[in-house]
Structures are given as structure tokens and as C-alpha cells.
Amino acid sequence: MSTTHENKGFWHRFFFSLDHKDIGLQYLITTMFIAFFAGIFAMVFRIHLAFPDYHIPLFGIIDAKEYNILVTNHGLIMVLWLSMGILLATAGNYLIPTMLGTDDMAFPKLNKLSYWFFLLSVIILIISFFLPQKGFGGGWTLYPPLSVGDFGYNTPYKTFSDRFFSSNTFVLLAIALEFVALLMGGINFMVTLFNKRAKGMGLLQVPLLVWMIVIASILFMFSVGPLVAGTFMLLLDINAGTGFYDASRGGDPLLWEHLFWFFGHPEVYVILLPGLGILAEVITTNARKTLFGYKFILVLVLIATVLSLMVWAHHQFVAGVDPRAATVFGILTIIISLPFAGVILSFLATLWKSNLRLTLPMKWAMSAIVLFTILGGFTGLHLGAALFDMYAHDTSFVVAHFHYTLIPVVIFAGMAGFYHWFNKFSGRELNQFLGNLHFWLTFIFFNGFGIPLFLLGLAGQPRRYAGYDHIPYLSEGYLPLLREIATISAVILVLSQFIFIFNFIWSVYKGKKVTSNNPWQSTTLEWQTSSPPPHGNFEVYPVVYHGPYEYNRPGVDKDFLPQNQKI
Amino acid sequence: MPGPVMAMVMVIIVETMFFGGLISAYILAKIAEVEWPPAGQPRLPFWLTFSNMIVLLISGILMYRFFKSYKTGNKSLKYLTFASILGIVFFLVQGFEWLRILLFGIKTEPSLFGSFFYTLIGMHGLHVLAGLLVIRYLYKYLKNPSKTEEQKVHVVTAVALFWYFVVLLWPVLYYLTYLV
Numbered sequence: 001m002s003t004t005h006e007n008k009g010f011w012h013r014f015f016f017s018l019d020h021k022d023i024g025l026q027y028l029i030t031t032m033f034i035a036f037f038a039g040i041f042a043m044v045f046r047i048h049l050a051f052p053d054y055h056i057p058l059f060g061i062i063d064a065k066e067y068n069i070l071v072t073n074h075g076l077i078m079v080l081w082l083s084m085g086i087l088l089a090t091a092g093n094y095l096i097p098t099m100l101g102t103d104d105m106a107f108p109k110l111n112k113l114s115y116w117f118f119l120l121s122v123i124i125l126i127i128s129f130f131l132p133q134k135g136f137g138g139g140w141t142l143y144p145p146l147s148v149g150d151f152g153y154n155t156p157y158k159t160f161s162d163r164f165f166s167s168n169t170f171v172l173l174a175i176a177l178e179f180v181a182l183l184m185g186g187i188n189f190m191v192t193l194f195n196k197r198a199k200g201m202g203l204l205q206v207p208l209l210v211w212m213i214v215i216a217s218i219l220f221m222f223s224v225g226p227l228v229a230g231t232f233m234l235l236l237d238i239n240a241g242t243g244f245y246d247a248s249r250g251g252d253p254l255l256w257e258h259l260f261w262f263f264g265h266p267e268v269y270v271i272l273l274p275g276l277g278i279l280a281e282v283i284t285t286n287a288r289k290t291l292f293g294y295k296f297i298l299v300l301v302l303i304a305t306v307l308s309l310m311v312w313a314h315h316q317f318v319a320g321v322d323p324r325a326a327t328v329f330g331i332l333t334i335i336i337s338l339p340f341a342g343v344i345l346s347f348l349a350t351l352w353k354s355n356l357r358l359t360l361p362m363k364w365a366m367s368a369i370v371l372f373t374i375l376g377g378f379t380g381l382h383l384g385a386a387l388f389d390m391y392a393h394d395t396s397f398v399v400a401h402f403h404y405t406l407i408p409v410v411i412f413a414g415m416a417g418f419y420h421w422f423n424k425f426s427g428r429e430l431n432q433f434l435g436n437l438h439f440w441l442t443f444i445f446f447n448g449f450g451i452p453l454f455l456l457g458l459a460g461q462p463r464r465y466a467g468y469d470h471i472p473y474l475s476e477g478y479l480p481l482l483r484e485i486a487t488i489s490a491v492i493l494v495l496s497q498f499i500f501i502f503n504f505i506w507s508v509y510k511g512k513k514v515t516s517n518n519p520w521q522s523t524t525l526e527w528q529t530s531s532p533p534p535h536g537n538f539e540v541y542p543v544v545y546h547g548p549y550e551y552n553r554p555g556v557d558k559d560f561l562p563q564n565q566k567i
Numbered sequence: 568m569p570g571p572v573m574a575m576v577m578v579i580i581v582e583t584m585f586f587g588g589l590i591s592a593y594i595l596a597k598i599a600e601v602e603w604p605p606a607g608q609p610r611l612p613f614w615l616t617f618s619n620m621i622v623l624l625i626s627g628i629l630m631y632r633f634f635k636s637y638k639t640g641n642k643s644l645k646y647l648t649f650a651s652i653l654g655i656v657f658f659l660v661q662g663f664e665w666l667r668i669l670l671f672g673i674k675t676e677p678s679l680f681g682s683f684f685y686t687l688i689g690m691h692g693l694h695v696l697a698g699l700l701v702i703r704y705l706y707k708y709l710k711n712p713s714k715t716e717e718q719k720v721h722v723v724t725a726v727a728l729f730w731y732f733v734v735l736l737w738p739v740l741y742y743l744t745y746l747v
């Protein structure tokens with residue numbers, strides 16, 4: 001293996017390189033590109049909800065059909081492309097080999113192929129907007145019959161080519177390709193963890209983030225098969241005239257809901273686990289303390305992983321599950337929050353009586369914990385109780401709930417990681433002022449957007465409606481005001497992400513060069529090499545002597561002890 | 568566990584879950600139906616498929632023999648060749664039968680029987696095809712002088728695992744579609 005710097009041109013670096021770091025950055029940029037549009041979509045449909053008569057620049061006044069397309073694709077992109085693209089693919093590719101002290105993934109070519117599939121999936125998704133339907137509008141959960149037929153569109157399907165070159169087909173193909181990409185990536189992560197650790201690194205000395213990404217990938221592999229089967233059957237229903245989901249022919253639309261949520265619920269943990277992993281790294285570094293209960297966390301997470309395959313029907317309490325089954329699923333759902341409560345408690349115990357450094361990544365990390373626990377997880381518990389869910393299902397309450405889970409995990413924990421590792425992968429520092437501005441605007445206006453949605457949901461505002469003006473009880477009292485607050489906050493929230501994009505690009509080219517390879521004085525291996533690491537990651541391959549979080553260890557003169565440093 | 572083998576185990580888990588999804592959907596649809604397979608549609612060719620299943624099982628056994636002997640240092644590819652020839656026979660016979668039924672026989676209406684039959688059997692067929700292509704790749708890999716013997720044994724193990732999966736899946740599908 002070569003440790004010399006390869007001289008790489010732009011095209012090589014962004015299209016053909018086999019280096020896991022380049023592939024990680026390719027994932028990052030591709031994901032941010034597509035998520036940019038998803039953010040714009042949210043802004044547009046949100047404006048439409050609160051100010052139906054407002055003429056939105058570039059979009060005009062959107063009609064119900066366009067509203068559906070915007071909401072659907074916002075959800076699809078955020079959940080399937082952004083969340084997994086950042087937390088699994090980007091973090092996994094960039095950090096796993098560096099944290100394990102090795103030169104690259106176990107199968108670099110498979111890794112490259114994985115990115116190509118991901119890129120292809122994004123391209124196919126984009127093409128779906130330019131087909132006659134102008135985008136798929138049947139909801140991000142793709143329930144039949146909406147996902148099978150041409151409901152609400154002016155160009156009814158007649159021929160095979162109408163059906164094949166439809167947004168429905170293309171969206172499903174895009175999803176299938178993305179899954180293939182993530183499967184290849186996941187296999188790589190797992191084999192790399194088990195077979196390519198630095199000399200001396202035992203399995204229980206691996207940084208928690210690596211474990212979390214690998215466990216998430218394994219969970220993904222266990223849960224995605226049935227959904228791929230379901231997607232395949234859906235494609236056949238659209239294109240080959242089968243009737244798997246067609247009740248008039250003996251099929252069952254509920255079948256899709258089972259196959260979808262069998263994957264869909266584990267999917268939220270596939271996103272959550274890497275987020276928790278990032279938090280573990282950022283918190284220990286900034287609390288200058290060893291992680292409380294490393295093994296305990298691993299065991300809890302494994303329990304939650306197994307349980308997560310048995311709770312899917314809590315999404316279907318209203319769609320219709322047997323009441324006895326609903327009880328079981330409800331109880332399991334409530335049980336599954338216990339392991340996560342344990343993980344959060346471990347984090348709090350890590351913070352307890354620590355010499356906290358309130359750096360920018362730490363601000364993101366601590367708000368992630370607070371928001372996720374108090375408003376995300378806690379409301380999820382309520383929704384797990386079938387009785388309450390009957391009332392809250394398909395209202396804004398649910399929308400608020402999953403935004404308080406996904407945004408703390410994907411945006412807050414993701415940003416914590418981004419601000420934490422930025423100087424590692426770019427060799428430069430982010431602008432702190434812009435960083436703080438980005439943090440505070442995001443924090444304030446995320447809550448300004450989310451809290452009103454809880455209240456609106458409790459007041460009975462249904463979700464997935466392209467406007468509420470025609471519903472008298474939703475146009476009374478303070479409810480329109482709440483919608484306006486939510487919308488204005490959402491718009492500012494989306495716009496403040498431009499500060500981040502600007503800061504990112506500006507700092508990559510113009511930021512102050514880092515003076516130290518380990519500015520946070522962290523212990524894990526990625527900090528023990530240059531910034532950015534060379535091709536092959538290390539000039540001299542490290543030998544590991546300690547666990548990952550040796551801070552303030554008695555008998556050591558500095559307050560941190562890198563994994564590869566003998567006492 | 569060596570890398571290629573671990574990767575293949577994960578692939579097989581995903582595949583098992585994939586077919587698990589299809590099969591459970593099939594069973595649920597069947598339970599909901601009074602008459603299965605639906606009346607007035609041609610019966611499936613039982614004996615031809617049965618003999619074809621035997622062919623595939625033998626192919627699996629030959630693959631196992633190849634794997635055993637390769638691991639103990641006997642580099643002859645004889646058994647691998649026999650296994651793949653039987654695999655090709657299975658694929659052709661089953662493929663023609665699938666097409667024949669598609670063109671002249673069972674319809675996808677009014678019940679789901681036809682839809683499921685084509686999907687399950689067709690999906691398995693695609694996996695046999697994939698298995699054959701992987702074996703084709705194995706020949707090339709084993710001739711590659713830059714790979715070590717150890718690497719070759721690992722890849723042989725991985726390919727054999729995939730082939731066992733394809734072979735053992737068939738009796739399950741045969742039982743579910745042709746017999747029940």
C-alpha cells in the first residue's frame with residue numbers, strides 16, 4: 001500500500017478514486033446537492049399551507065397536485081437519501097478506516113461501485129420530475145393504490161411505455177438502486193470492522209461510532225429484504241399487470257404497509273444509531289471523560305436492534321390491525337424506548353461533573369440530546385399507545401414527532417459531527433462566527449417550526465392536506481397564527497442552512513489552515529494522523545494500546561491519552 | 568471470518584429476507600383464497616419439475632464435493648464443471664417451462680395465483696442465472712496468477728455458499744407452488 005500523496009485531478013478525485021475518503025466526500029456532496037432541493041420543497045409547501053394566496057417566487061401559487069409532489073419528495077429525499085447518505089455513507093466511508101487505523105475499506109472497488117449506484121439512484125430520482133406526471137405525489141410511504149395508478153393526473157396510463165416512463169416507476173427504481181448502494185456499503189463497513197483493525201485494537205476498543213454504523217448497516221440488511229420484495233411486486237403491479245395490491249383482484253393494499261414498515265421502523269434506528277455514535281465521540285472529547293458504560297451501551301443497542309424488527313405495526317393502528325396484535329405492538333413499542341433511555345442516561349452520566357468544553361460541536365451535540373429526548377422520543381412513547389395514536393395519527397402531531405426525532409439526529413448530531421471533523425477532512429478551520437450563527441438560528445427556528453405543529457396536531461389538524469382554509473374549525477382562533485409561526489420559522493430554518501453551505505465552501509478554500517492535527521485533543525486514531533490524512537491514511541500504521549476514550553486518566557501528564565500511545 | 572465469506576453470508580441474509588417477504592405475502596394471499604390454485608386453469612407439470620429439482624440438488628452436491636476437494640488442495644475443476652452443467656440444464660428446463668406456462672397457461676387474473684407463481688419462480692430463475700454468472704467469474708478468478716491460494720479458497724467458499732442457497736431455496740418454492 002502506498003502512503004505517498006496521489007496527485008489527483010478533480011475528475012479523478014470526484015469520479016474514479018478508490019480512496020475511501022474521496023468516496024466519503026463524494027457521498028457528502030451528492031447528498032447535500034439532493035437535500036438542497038428537498039429543503040426548498042419544504043419551504044415552498046410550508047408557505048402554501050400558511051399563506052395560500054402568496055405568489056411564491058419561481059413556483060407561483062401551487063395547486064394540490066404540486067403540493068403532493070413537493071411533500072412526497074421532501075419526505076423521500078430527507079429520509080432515504082439525506083439521512084442515510086450522511087450518517088451511514090459519508091460518516092462510514094470517511095471515518096471507519098481512519099478510526100480503525102487502517103488504509104482503506106476491505107473491498108475498495110465494491111465501495112466505488114456503491115457510490116456509483118447511489119449517484120445513479122439520485123439521477124433516476126431527478127429524472128422522475130421530468131416525466132409526464134412531473135414527479136411522484138403519492139406520499140413518501142408509497143401506499144398503494146396511490147403508488148400504482150395514475151390518480152389525480154391528467155395523463156392516464158394506456159401503454160406499457162406510459163407505465164414504465166412514469167414517475168411512480170422511476171421513484172421505485174431509484175429507491176431500489178439506493179438500497180443496493182447501501183447494501184454494498186454496509187457489507188464493506190462490517191467486513192472492515194471485523195477484519196481490518198489496527199494492530200492491537202480489540203473489538204471492545206473500537207470507537208463507538210464505528211460500532212453504531214456497523215450495527216445500523218446490519219439492521220438495514222436484516223430489514224430491507226421484505227421491502228425490496230414489496231417494491232418489486234409494486235413495480236410488477238404498475239408495469240406487468242399483476243394484482244398483488246389490488247383488492248378487486250384478491251390482492252391486499254395492507255400487504256404493502258406491512259412490508260414497508262417492517263423496514264420503515266428499523267430504518268429510523270438505522271438513522272438513529274450512527275447519530276448516537278457521533279454524539280458519543282463529540283461528548284467524550286468535550287467532556288474530557290471516558291464514556292460511561294461502553295459495553296452497556298452496546299448491549300442496549302443490540303437489544304433495541306432485535307426489538308425494532310417487531311414493532312412495525314404501530315404505524316398501522318388506524319389502517320387496521322387486529323386489536324390483540326395492536327396491544328402487543330404497542331407494548332413492544334413502549335419497551336423499545338427503554339434501551340434508548342439507557343443510552344441517553346449513559347451520555348448524561350458522561351457529562352455529569354465533567355470539565356465541559358462548550359465548543360461548537362458540543363452545542364450541537366447537547367441540543368441534539370435534549371431535543372431528541374424531550375420532544376422526539378417522549379412523544380413517540382405516547383404515539384406507541386394505540387389509544388392515543390388513534391387520535392393523533394395523520395395529524396401534525398405525528399409530523400412534529402418525527403421531525404423532533406429526525407432533525408436532532410440527522411441535522412443536530414450530523415452537524416455536531418461535521419463541525420467536529422471538518423478540520424480533519426479539510427485541513428482548515430470553519431469560521432466560528434458563522435458557525436455560531438448557524439447553530440442559534442437552527443436551534444431557535446427549528447423549535448419555532450416544531451412546537452406549533454404539536455399544538456396544531458392536538459387541535460386536530462390533519463397532515464397531508466394541501467391547505468386548511470375550507471375546514472372551519474382549523475381557521476378559527478389561534479390556529480392560523482400557529483401555522484404562520486411554523487411557516488415563518490421553517491422558512492428561516494431552511495434559509496439559515498445557506499449560512500452553513502457558505503461557511504463550508506468558504507472555509508474549504510479560504511479557512512485558516514489548522515495548526516495541529518489534533519485540535520480537540522482527542523484520543524481516537526483519526527486524530528493521530530495529518531489533516532487531511534494522506535492516501536493510505538497513516539505514514540506509520542498505529543498500534544493500539546487503549547480503549548477509545550482515555551481522558552483524564554490518573555498517572556498521565558496530559559488530560560488525554562491517544563489510543564496508540566504507550567503510557 | 569474471511570472477508571469474501573462474511574460478505575456472502577450477509578448477501579444470503581438479505582436474500583433470505585427478500586424471499587421471506589415474497590413467501591409470506593404468498594402464504595397470506597393463499598389463506599385468504601377459497602380455491603387455490605384457482606379452478607379452470609391448467610395444472611402445473613409436477614413430474615418434469617420434480618426431476619428438474621433432482622438435477623439441481625445433484626448440482627448442489629457436486630458443488631460441495633468441489634469445495635471439499637479444493638480446500639484440501641486438489642485443484643481440479645472437474646466437479647465445478649459438472650455442477651455448472653447441471654445448473655445450466657436446470658435453468659433451461661425451468662426457463663422454458665416458465666415461458667410455456669406464461670404463454671399458454673395460467674393467467675394473472677382473477678386470482679393472485681398466477682402473479683405469485685411467475686414472481687416466485689421467475690425470481691428464483693434469476694438467482695440461478697446469477698449463480699451461474701458467479702461461477703463463470705470463479706473460473707476466471709481461479710486462473711488469475713496474482714491471487715494467492717488462500718484468497719482463492721475464500722472465494723470458492725463464498726461462491727459455493729451462494730450456490731447452496733440457490734439450490735436449497737428451490738425445494739421450498741417447489742413445495743409451496745407446485746405441491747400445496
Ligand code: HEM
Pocket residue numbers: 039042043046071072074075076078079082083139140141399403406407410411449463464465490491493494
Ligand atoms: C429543513 C427543514 C424542514 C422543514 C421546514 C420541514 C417541513 C416539513 C413539513 C411541514 C412537513 C409536513 C407536511 C404535511 O404533511 O403537511 C414535512 C414532512 C416530512 N418531513 Fe420534513 N422538514 C424539514 C426537514 C426534514 C428532515 C431533515 C427530514 C428527515 C430526515 C424530514 C422528513 C420528513 C418526512 C418523512 C415527512 C413526511 C412526508 C409525508 O408525510 O408525505 N424533514 N416536513
Ligand SMILES: [Cu+2]
Pocket residue numbers: 264265268311312314315
Ligand atoms: Cu415506527
